[in-house]
Amino acid sequence: MSTQIAEADALPRPNYLNVKRSILSWLLTTDHKRIGILYLISITVFFLAGGLFAALIRIELLTPQADLVESDIYNRLFTLHGIIMIFFFLVPSIPAVLGNFLLPLMLGAKDLAFPRLNLLSWYLYWIGGVFAVVVLLQGGVDTGWTFYTPFSSFASNGNVVLAAAGGFVAGFSSILTGLNFIVTIHKMRAPGLTWFRLPLFVWAHYATSLIQVLATPVLGISLVLIMVERVWRVGIFDPTIGGDPVLFQHLFWFYSHPAVYIMILPGMGVVSEVITCFSRKRIFGYHMIAFSSLAIAILGFLVWGHHMFVSTQAMYTGIVFSILTMLVAIPSAIKVFNWTATLYKGQIYFEAPMLFVFGFLGLFTIGGLTGLFLGLLAADIHFHDTHFVVAHFHYVMVGGMVMAYLAGLHFWWPKMTGRMYNRQLAALAAILIFVGFNMTFFPQFILGALGMPRRYHVYNEEFQLLNVMSTAGAGVMGIGYLLPLIYMPLSLFVGKRAGANPWLAKGLEWTVPSPPTTYNFDHTPVVTEEPYAYDNRLHAAGMGQGE
Amino acid sequence: MQNLPIYPEQASTIARDFDLFLFVLLGLSVFFLGLIVLLVVFFSIRYRAGSRVNRELKSPDNYKLEIFWTVVPTLLVLLLFGWSTKIYFNYFRVPENAQEIFVTGKQWMWKTQHLNGRREINELHVPVNTPIKLTMTSEDVIHSLFVPEFRVKKDVLPGTYSTLWFEATKTGVFNLFCAEYCGTEHALMKGNVYVMELPEYQRWLEEGNTGDIAMASSGEHLFNRMGCVVCHREGSGARGPALTGLFGSEVQLTGGETTVADEAYLRESIMNPKAHVVAGYTPLMPTFEGQLSQDDIAQLISYIKSLDDAGDPGSAS
Numbered sequence: 002m003s004t005q006i007a008e009a010d011a012l013p014r015p016n017y018l019n020v021k022r023s024i025l026s027w028l029l030t031t032d033h034k035r036i037g038i039l040y041l042i043s044i045t046v047f048f049l050a051g052g053l054f055a056a057l058i059r060i061e062l063l064t065p066q067a068d069l070v071e072s073d074i075y076n077r078l079f080t081l082h083g084i085i086m087i088f089f090f091l092v093p094s095i096p097a098v099l100g101n102f103l104l105p106l107m108l109g110a111k112d113l114a115f116p117r118l119n120l121l122s123w124y125l126y127w128i129g130g131v132f133a134v135v136v137l138l139q140g141g142v143d144t145g146w147t148f149y150t151p152f153s154s155f156a157s158n159g160n161v162v163l164a165a166a167g168g169f170v171a172g173f174s175s176i177l178t179g180l181n182f183i184v185t186i187h188k189m190r191a192p193g194l195t196w197f198r199l200p201l202f203v204w205a206h207y208a209t210s211l212i213q214v215l216a217t218p219v220l221g222i223s224l225v226l227i228m229v230e231r232v233w234r235v236g237i238f239d240p241t242i243g244g245d246p247v248l249f250q251h252l253f254w255f256y257s258h259p260a261v262y263i264m265i266l267p268g269m270g271v272v273s274e275v276i277t278c279f280s281r282k283r284i285f286g287y288h289m290i291a292f293s294s295l296a297i298a299i300l301g302f303l304v305w306g307h308h309m310f311v312s313t314q315a316m317y318t319g320i321v322f323s324i325l326t327m328l329v330a331i332p333s334a335i336k337v338f339n340w341t342a343t344l345y346k347g348q349i350y351f352e353a354p355m356l357f358v359f360g361f362l363g364l365f366t367i368g369g370l371t372g373l374f375l376g377l378l379a380a381d382i383h384f385h386d387t388h389f390v391v392a393h394f395h396y397v398m399v400g401g402m403v404m405a406y407l408a409g410l411h412f413w414w415p416k417m418t419g420r421m422y423n424r425q426l427a428a429l430a431a432i433l434i435f436v437g438f439n440m441t442f443f444p445q446f447i448l449g450a451l452g453m454p455r456r457y458h459v460y461n462e463e464f465q466l467l468n469v470m471s472t473a474g475a476g477v478m479g480i481g482y483l484l485p486l487i488y489m490p491l492s493l494f495v496g497k498r499a500g501a502n503p504w505l506a507k508g509l510e511w512t513v514p515s516p517p518t519t520y521n522f523d524h525t526p527v528v529t530e531e532p533y534a535y536d537n538r539l540h541a542a543g544m545g546q547g548e
Numbered sequence: 549m550q551n552l553p554i555y556p557e558q559a560s561t562i563a564r565d566f567d568l569f570l571f572v573l574l575g576l577s578v579f580f581l582g583l584i585v586l587l588v589v590f591f592s593i594r595y596r597a598g599s600r601v602n603r604e605l606k607s608p609d610n611y612k613l614e615i616f617w618t619v620v621p622t623l624l625v626l627l628l629f630g631w632s633t634k635i636y637f638n639y640f641r642v643p644e645n646a647q648e649i650f651v652t653g654k655q656w657m658w659k660t661q662h663l664n665g666r667r668e669i670n671e672l673h674v675p676v677n678t679p680i681k682l683t684m685t686s687e688d689v690i691h692s693l694f695v696p697e698f699r700v701k702k703d704v705l706p707g708t709y710s711t712l713w714f715e716a717t718k719t720g721v722f723n724l725f726c727a728e729y730c731g732t733e734h735a736l737m738k739g740n741v742y743v744m745e746l747p748e749y750q751r752w753l754e755e756g757n758t759g760d761i762a763m764a765s766s767g768e769h770l771f772n773r774m775g776c777v778v779c780h781r782e783g784s785g786a787r788g789p790a791l792t793g794l795f796g797s798e799v800q801l802t803g804g805e806t807t808v809a810d811e812a813y814l815r816e817s818i819m820n821p822k823a824h825v826v827a828g829y830t831p832l833m834p835t836f837e838g839q840l841s842q843d844d845i846a847q848l849i850s851y852i853k854s855l856d857d858a859g860d861p862g863s864a865s
């Protein structure tokens with residue numbers, strides 16, 4: 002363990018990072034690992050932009066009056082915060098970064114099935130991203146990320162068409178990634194890697210990809226219809242020219258509810274990998290977890306109407322959507338139970354990835370339970386379109402997905418870079434984010450119950466105290482998010498060499514050097530055992546130490 | 549900044565049912581969350597790496613347990629679903645004797661009109677212990693009327709009517725919000741609901757009623773002025789159906805369907821007559837789209853409704 006001498010500290014033989022060094026070799030790469038890194042950098046940029054908007058929103062909400070920004074600016078802030086965080090951060094986050102990087106490694110393959118298509122996805126993502134940036138420079142858009150008609154048809158004074166075009170293009174990036182994953186999982190598994198030997202991360206991505214391929218086109222269609230209506234005044238959603246405004250909500254949520262699962266299923270996959278490794282135990286109920294991913298993907302297509310309980314949707318329609326929503330909650334509950342049971346008789350290590358997973362468990366459970374409030378007809382009538390909803394989906398999307406993303410990033414970072422980050426700082430970040438998150442969003446449940454509608458920057462006096470608490474929490478959370486931005490890149494220069502398997506984890510990705518070589522495996526591996534073949538009785542000596 | 553409120557007052561009949569349900573739901577959620585948190589904490593401490601405890605597992609899986617925690621939550625959520633749906637029905641069951649008030653949302657204000665013609669902006673005065681039915685429409689985009697203390701909310705759409713009812717149980721001043729994002733001043737599209745004792749409300753209705761004419765009378769006036777009466781007069785030989793007793797009845801449409809003549813139907817019959825054609829009539833009624841304001845339509849509808857009472861117009865006020 003000679004970390005002092007720079008030579009000895011160099012990373013092993015040519016790897017995917019250092020084979021070629023030119024910028025062009027990155028921009029034209031078809032290596033799934035490099036594309037994963039390209040996405041990592043890209044989504045981090047968008048996360049910072051979205052986070053900046055969130056910060057401005059929270060500062061404005063410190064007082065009941067409009068003081069930092071005026072109405073039109075505020076509306077643009079939450080619109081862009083939503084569009085960027087959803088389409089340019091959450092949807093691509095785990096699949097495009099970790100999924101891209103890991104799927105071939107986990108399957109024992111050289112690359113994804115269509116490497117060039119993979120690169121195209123990244124370019125499409127950026128074309129969509131450039132639209133978003135242009136929208137921003139042109140003065141923004143004020144429809145909310147939901148683009149509801151007929152407001153977006155004729156009343157909005159923002160760049161609706163440009164923003165919709167951006168979402169449309171980015172959608173194709175997502176579709177192509179999904180397609181690539183599905184084919185890869187079907188066709189490129191190593192010998193012996195049967196469906197029920199697949200890591201649950203792969204199952205989760207399979208389910209996610211199905212949704213991406215089947216639901217995203219509907220988003221594309223609805224965005225095109227908005228553009229057609231706005232540009233050529235064809236009556237589709239605008240009742241003054243013969244359209245139906247509620248039709249848009251159906252189309253929009255037909256994508257956007259399943260999209261919620263695009264944004265959480267991959268996170269569930271990460272949790273299964275991390276929780277087994279750091280409790281040194283086989284996952285409890287492998288089949289149930291695998292099938293519940295599929296169940297979520299399928300049932301998720303049948304519940305969109307729960308966003309429309311007060312939209313004048315017919316009474317019986319509401320009832321059908323409510324009961325289906327109750328059913329889709331069950332597979333998520335099963336997963337939480339199974340993860341908890343996995344801890345039983347484990348050998349539990351409190352490494353940073355595991356801390357993020359603990360955070361995930363708590364926050365996702367709250368997010369899921371409050372989802373029941375919104376899926377149950379009577380309760381939703383009061384909570385709909387209030388801060389309760391804002392809190393609920395942040396608990397799922399940020400408390401769930403972002404926590405899982407960070408868990409995954411911390412777990413596989415040594416694999417991706419060959420370096421170990423500062424584990425104490427990472428643990429601190431996990432704790433700060435967890436505490437700050439709850440301080441930020443828990444008060445918003447109460448605000449919602451009190452009746453504070455969402456998208457209000459001017460609000461009644463009685464809501465102020467809770468809003469101040471929320472903003473204070475956001476500050477703590479913000480520091481938590483900034484920490485990894487420091488210690489992760491820093492680890493590239495000062496981090497210890499991680500070695501092939503710093504967590505002593507199971508799975509094919511840990512059998513190759515860190516960072517892997519361009520073609521991943523010297524010989525195609527043959528899989529002979531179940532996933533997660535950990536021995537819970539053994540102490541994992543040297544866990545996380547690196548070489 | 550004063551003390552910390554955490555839950556809005558309970559000020560309508562439906563809020564009572566709602567709150568009971570909510571507290572049970574909340575209780576169950578806290579129970580499940582507590583269970584998960586306790587287990588995670590307990591396992592984490594007991595099975596922390598290196599602790600000296602028995603880690604022998606009899607079998608890696610436990611199907612009975614898995615079936616248990618699939619079935620029990622399923623039954624529970626189905627029970628909750630049943631209960632919540634029962635309350636949800638009440639939101640649709642508008643009492644027969646509900647007193648009607650017309651509401652129009654527009655960017656960014658609420659306009660209301662009482663049957664006697666009195667209008668308000670961003671205010672809504674209602675009597676306590678009396679069922680109130682709001683017939684609502686929008687002049688532009690979608691809004692949503694929300695009174696947290698009553699636990700009621702309903703979207704307000706352009707081009708059609710939606711209805712919402714409540715019965716206030718407390719006098720006082722409550723919040724009235726627009727819950728659906730509707731553009732620049734969405735956050736300012738709010739006002740107050742004033743719940744008053746019935747006699748006080750009656751006095752209030754009259755006192756402000758200086759120039760206002762009862763909605764049904766204004767409607768009758770319009771009915772004559774716009775030429776509706778030419779086709780819709782009583783007696784044989786009229787080109788259109790008589791409208792007496794129409795409201796609330798079942799209408800036979802060409803094509804075999806039937807529909808109930810509610811506010812939304814009346815509205816559509818006037819603005820888009822071709823959408824639903826009454827059986828036995830030729831669709832020669834012209835559209836009045838663009839010729840009538842939201843207020844005009846509301847008044848015409850009040851008039852048509854007033855024809856219910858044995859053809860005695862104006863009795864509704």
Ligand SMILES: [Cu+2]
Pocket residue numbers: 257258261304305307308
């Ligand atoms: Cu949904």
Ligand SMILES: [Cu+2]
Pocket residue numbers: 691692726727728729730731734735737
């Ligand atoms: Cu509004």
